[in-house]
Amino acid sequence: MNDAPALLFDGVSFAYGGDPVLEDVSFSVPQGEYLVCMGPNGGGKTTLLKLMLGLIAPDSGSVSVLGAPAGDARGVGYVPQDAGRNRGFPVSVLDVVLMGRLHMPASGGAPGGSRLGRDDRSRAEEALGAMGLAHRRDDLMGSLSQGQRQRVLIARALAAEPSLLLLDEPAASIDREAGEVLDERLAALKGRITIVEVSHGLSAVSSRATAVACVNRRVYYHDKGEIVPEMLSLAYGTCPVELVAHGLPHRVLAPHRHDGNCDREDGGAA
C-alpha cells in the first residue's frame, strides 16, 4: 500500500440544485484511522460519503481516496444503510457477500462473475465469519434480522479486502442488542484498516473512534476520538444538552468540557 492519506478533501463544495450542502471542505485522514462523522440530519454526512465513493462529483475542489481520484480508487469497501427495501429479494447470504468479490483483480474468476475464482468463496466465508454469521451463509437474506442483514453488508464490503471501509449509519434502524453486537464487531476492525463511519448517535465515538468529524455544511475535523463541546455547538448549532440527556457516555467528553458556555450543560448527564 502507498503512503498517501486515506482521504484528502481539498476545498470541496457541493450543492443540490442551488442549495449548498457542503462548503469549502478541506481535511485529510491518515491511513489506519477510525473516523466517525457525526452531525445533524441534512448536514451533509451522506453527501460526504457519496463524494468519497465517487458516486457524485464535487462542484469545486477535489477528493482523493488512497492517492487516486475518488471513484477510481481501488480498495474501497462500501456498506450502505440497509433500509430493508430488498427484504423479499430472493438471494442467499453467501451470494450477497460474494458480490464483494466482483472485479477483484487477482481472484481468477470470470469478469462478469459467471464463474467464481479459486479464492472467492473462502474469502467470502472468512468475511462472514468475522461478522459472526458463518452459520447463516445458506439462509435467505430476507430471513435475517435487521442487525444481521447489516452485518452481512459489512461482510460483503470486507470480502473485497478493502484498505478503506466506508459505512453509512450502520446502527440506524436496529435495536439496542443488535447494536451492541455490531459495536463489538466494528471495534474489532479498528486499527486494521482505515474506517469512516457516518453515525447518528454518539456511541460509535466512545467505543471506537480515533478521530471525529462534525459535518454541518462545513466539516470540523478533530484528530482524537473524543467530542469537545465546541464541536457539538459548531456542528449542531445548539447547546448539546439534548444529546447529553439521551445517554451520552460520560467519558467521551474531553475534560475541558466545562469551558463551554452552555449554561445547562450538565442538565442530564451522569
Next chain:
Amino acid sequence: MIEALQYDFMRNALLAALLASALCGILGTLVVVKRYVILAGGIAHAAYGGVGLSLFLGLPPEAGTFAFTGLVSLLMAWIAKRSPGRSDSVIGVLWAAGMAVGVICTDLAPRSGADLMSYLFGSILTVTRQDLLLMGGLLAVCLAVCATRYREILCFAFDEDFARVRGVPTSFYHYALVVVLSLSVVLAIRVVGLILVIALLTIPPSIAERFSRSLSGMMVLSTLLGVAFSLSGLQLAYTFNLTAGAAIILVAASAYMLVTVFPRRRS
C-alpha cells in the same frame, strides 16, 4: 389440446406462448425486483403511439413501432435514472401521451387498419414465422447475457450503488435492460397483446419471488409459471371459444390471488 396441435396455427401459438413466457420470465424477474413495473407499463402503452405513427406515416409497422418505442423508453429510462423518487408521474404522462398519439394518428391515417382490440389482446393465433424467429433470437441474447454476467446482474439488481462502487457498469445495465424490455414488449404485443405482456411481466415473477431462493431460480420458476398459465389459458380458449389472451390472464390472475391469500412459505 393434442388434437388442436394438428393445426399449424395452434402449434405456432403454442411456441409463441412458450417464447413470450421465457422472455417475460427473465425480464419480468428484473422488472419486479428492480421495481420497474410502472416503467414496463409505460413502455407497453407508449408502444401504441408507434403503431399509430407508423400507420399515419405509412412506415412498415415493425420498424416504426420499434423506433418510436425505443426512443420513448430511453427517455423514460433517463428520467427514472435522474430522479428515482419522482419519475413515476412523468412516466405516467408519457404513458398516456404515447397512447393518445397512437389513437390520433390512427384517426388521421389515410387507411385504417390498426385495430385497438388486437393491440390490447394480440393475435396469438396468427403469429408469423418471422415473429417467432425474432422472439427466439432475443431470448437467446438474454440467456447468453444472463449466463455469462450473472453475478454482475445480481449485484446490479440487488444494490445499484454498491455495484457501481465495485466497478459494475450499472448505467449500461440500466439502459440495456430498458432497451431489451422495449424490444420484447413490441414483439410480444404483436403476438399476445399489450395486456398479456404486462401480465406475463409481472404476475409470474411476483408469484415466483415468494418461492425462490435465488434470482436465477426466480427466472426459471417465472418462466414455468408463464408456460403453465399460457397452456391452461389456451386450452380454455380452445374449449370454450374464448379470447386466448384474456383467458391466459384470468388464469394467471387467479393463481396470483390464491398465492397472496396463503402465507409466504420458503426456506
